[in-house]
Amino acid sequence: MSGHSRYDPKTGIEKWLDARLPIIRLGVDTLIFPSPRNLNYWWTFGAILAVMLVVQLVTGIILAMHYVPHPDHAFDAIQHINRDVNYGWLLQPMHAVGASMMFLAAYIHMFRGIYYGSAKNPREMIWIVGMVIYLLMMAAGFMGYVLPWGQMSIWGAIVITNLFSAIPPEAAGTSVTQWLWGGFAVDGPTLNRFFSLHYLLPFLIVAMVILHVWALHIPSNNNPTGISIKTKADTLDFHPYYTVKDAFAIVVFLMIFSWFLFFMPDSMGHPDNFIPANPLSTPAYIVPEWYYLPFYAMLRAVPDKLLGVLTMFGAIAILFVLPWLDTSKVRSMRYRPLAKLFFFIFVLACLGLGWCGAKLPSDLVFATGVDEAGNAVGFTFVWLSRILTLYYFAFFFPILPILGWVEKPKPRPASIEASVLAHVKGDD
Ligand code: HEM
Known part of the structure; x- marks a missing residue:
């Protein structure tokens, strides 16, 4: 919350610095600011x-x-890092699992942001800047996956960069794609x-x-009510109450991270990426990393390439305008039974x-049956993708705008304090 500063320089050096570069004041005011007293663990994910x-x-x-961005050396460089570089066996999977x-x-x-x-x-x-961060993360993750120059790296890059060839007219799409490639195929440039x-x-993400x-x-912060x-x-x-709570959550999260890192470091990758990139041999299945899969499903759900691409990008674009689509005066879905129901279906979707x-x-x-040739027929994943995309x-x-108008929310506590005290007494 903006307000007057909590920093009170005591020593001569602090006063001297504060008059010239109030960096300590900035740090103190960033950490000591009034936060709602009822933040739960879903609020630790920012930290x-x-x-x-x-x-x-x-x-x-x-x-x-230690990495070499050259088609002849990139794959070997990753092996070299894992085998020869001091602690490379730890650093490389840490970076790969860390992305996931x-x-x-x-x-x-x-999801926390949408629910509350x-x-x-x-x-x-805060949300829109968050969405820009998310887009930058998607771009960074995609380009990072190309660097080991394995089969999934190159074929993922081919599939995704080719999406731009759907831009009409055809000549424009081809030009954009070749401009992205820096040549006539996914290669060294x-x-x-x-x-x-x-x-x-x-x-840029740090910025x-x-x-x-x-902006926060x-x-x-918003809060569960x-x-x-x-x-x-x-x-x-915020300090010390939420710094301590965040620190605890960070330790638990790092333990889960370590479990993946030390016991199943390759579980989130694809085995084909242990095969060096070969532009002449297309893998049977080209799948992106797990965190792009919902968008990949949308892309394939639409029979037309351009419409598929638009659907996929539209799914991200619509998130930017979420603040104006959720028209309810009540922020938290805790008091909105219908919105809560539709939200959980959304998570499942x-x-x-x-x-x-x-x-x-x-x-x-x-x-649902078999055809004349004896092959099973029935409800396919492309149909499931279509329903879920819809x-x-x-x-x-x-749904969200209509619910904002028609839903009758449950009674809300008078204040954050009232909600906390009711909870302590067991009335909440
Ligand atoms: C590197 C990525 C990000 C970092 C480091 C980050 C950091 C933070 C921090 C420290 C907070 C305050 C604590 C908390 O509410 O958890 C916060 C709040 C928030 N973030 Fe992020 N964030 C990131 C990505 C995103 C993304 C991708 C979105 C959504 C598109 C987003 C949306 C929000 C919103 C809406 C709040 C306000 C929450 C509230 O007060 O209820 N953030 N973020």
Whole structure:
């Protein structure tokens, strides 16, 4: 919450510095600000994301010292890092698994935002900057996956860059795609520019996170009740209360991260990426990393290439306008039984789309019979993707705006303080 500064320089050096570069004041005021006193563990994922971003930056910078962005050497460079470089066996999987963990945290952070109405007035800018971060994360993740130059790297890059060839007219689409490639195919120049951009994007993400946290300090955090802070009794200072809570959550998250890292480091990757890239041999299944699967399912759900691409990008674009689609005056879905129901179906739809994205479109969800040749026929994944894609969009429009008008919310506590005290007494 914006207000007067809590920093009171005591020593001569502090006073001298504060008059010239009030950096300590900035740090103190960033950490000691009134936060709602009822934040639950879903509010720790912002801090978890910040830690994961640092993990990615530190491991990435060291990996870049040993990596070679050349088609003849990239694959071997990853092997070299894992086998010969000091602690390379740890750093390389840490970076690869870390990317997945960061996306996991980002998705939880985003679903939390939707459920508790954190995107809504007055936090629209926090949400929009968050969405820019998400887009940058998607781009960084995609380009990072190309760097090991395995089969999934190159074929993933071929599929995704080719999406731009759907831009009409055909000549324009081809030009854009070749401009992205830096040639006439995914090759050395593509790898080189992806490496350069993959190194750049995380720093843009850092800049965006600074804006994100700055915007957060204007209204302070939302909270599980969605009710705004009214009096001091509704608040706690962020430090030490939430620094300690965040620290605990970070340790638990890092334990889960370590479990994947040490016991199943390859579980989130694809075995084909242990085969060096070969542009002449297309893998039987081309699948992106798990965190793109829902969008991949949408892309394949639509029979027309351009419409498929538009659907996929539309699924991300619609998130940008979420603050204006959720028209309910009540922020938190805790008090909105209908919105809550549709939200949980939405979460299931996203998970279902992820499942569809990992399957071949023609695979059967369930068989209804056999054709003359004896092959099973039935309800395919492409059909399931279509239904779930429709629900994905319907949730944002028209379900959310209509619910905002017609839903009768449950009674809400008078304040954050009242909600906490009722909870302590067991009335909540
Ligand atoms: C590197 C990625 C990110 C970092 C480091 C980050 C960091 C943070 C932090 C520290 C907070 C305050 C604590 C909390 O509410 O958990 C926060 C709040 C928030 N973030 Fe993020 N964030 C990231 C990505 C995103 C994304 C992708 C979105 C959504 C598109 C998003 C939307 C929000 C919203 C709406 C809030 C306000 C929450 C509230 O007060 O209820 N953030 N973020």
